[in-house]
Amino acid sequence: MKTAGIVVFPGSNCEHDVAEALAVVGMGSTMVWHGDQRLGGVDAVVLPGGFAHGDYLRPGAIARFSPVMAAVEEFARAGGPVIGICNGFQVLTEAGLLPGALRQNRGLKFLCTEVKTRVDSARSALTCGVATGTVLTLPINHFSGAYSCPPDTLAELRAEDRIVLRYVDNPNGSVDDIAGICSSTGNVVGLMPHPERACDPLGLQDGVRLWASLAATVAGAGADAAPASHRG
Amino acid sequence: MRFAVLVEVRPREGIANPEGATIQRAVAGLGYEGVSGVRVGKAIRFHLDAPDEAAARAQVEELCRRFLTNPVIEDADVSLEAEAGAGQRA
Numbered sequence: 001m002k003t004a005g006i007v008v009f010p011g012s013n014c015e016h017d018v019a020e021a022l023a024v025v026g027m028g029s030t031m032v033w034h035g036d037q038r039l040g041g042v043d044a045v046v047l048p049g050g051f052a053h054g055d056y057l058r059p060g061a062i063a064r065f066s067p068v069m070a071a072v073e074e075f076a077r078a079g080g081p082v083i084g085i086c087n088g089f090q091v092l093t094e095a096g097l098l099p100g101a102l103r104q105n106r107g108l109k110f111l112c113t114e115v116k117t118r119v120d121s122a123r124s125a126l127t128c129g130v131a132t133g134t135v136l137t138l139p140i141n142h143f144s145g146a147y148s149c150p151p152d153t154l155a156e157l158r159a160e161d162r163i164v165l166r167y168v169d170n171p172n173g174s175v176d177d178i179a180g181i182c183s184s185t186g187n188v189v190g191l192m193p194h195p196e197r198a199c200d201p202l203g204l205q206d207g208v209r210l211w212a213s214l215a216a217t218v219a220g221a222g223a224d225a226a227p228a229s230h231r232g
Numbered sequence: 233m234r235f236a237v238l239v240e241v242r243p244r245e246g247i248a249n250p251e252g253a254t255i256q257r258a259v260a261g262l263g264y265e266g267v268s269g270v271r272v273g274k275a276i277r278f279h280l281d282a283p284d285e286a287a288a289r290a291q292v293e294e295l296c297r298r299f300l301t302n303p304v305i306e307d308a309d310v311s312l313e314a315e316a317g318a319g320q321r322a
Contacts, residue, residue: 057299103243106250
């Protein structure tokens, strides 16, 4: 069974939802404490949502220096899939694994609602199994979710087809309606919506399609999905 | 030497600052005219022991770049003041 390492920071609160969602698509998971130096033999890494270190200074600013982040960076550089959701996305931008920053929502509103998002690029580890143009209904739950970046970065993201998810009706003032982006190699993905909370028959289920993409990625649809040095 | 350090973090020019915009509207609502360009950031104060002011400034600026600010959306102004009699304090 393919396994994802779910990084738990002090203040993370979506790690068990992620584990449940991974189980839905047949993936195992293991919790990795932020103070650990090693990821162990995992096939993917997920940085879950929450409020790591209380969001003090800036969301993700302290978490990015957690001991485990050196291993996460190495795993990402070697081509391993790294998914950052909400607070996890903020950690990835602070760590420089993804460009840009998440600033406070337009209107200073904490948003807790469902939104329609559109998959605009299928070249990432989290969207490779979903046709572009597909609209997914996903929950959002954030205060600092307005994606922001310099114009040249935005031009690069567009040119390289790295804007993987856009809001159909921009809720937070994100530049270019951006809800999620990926690295130039496609293996590092950050998004503000919570696909792990949309995997239950009693509620939303569109998140399953994204997790199924990750499962397909680690199953070898992308041959370099998990670097050999991190296996076993 | 011991320095009193003040780091003022502010949103970069061109980055929306909804907090500042809200305060500006409230100020106008209170009847005060002529207030514009309200921006809200944060102030971080600490003490720093360093050999001299140049070394202190270099260290604080590195700290700003790496940790205290996010250069994508924030700038910082650094003020340093030598603290009197600091040499005798523990």
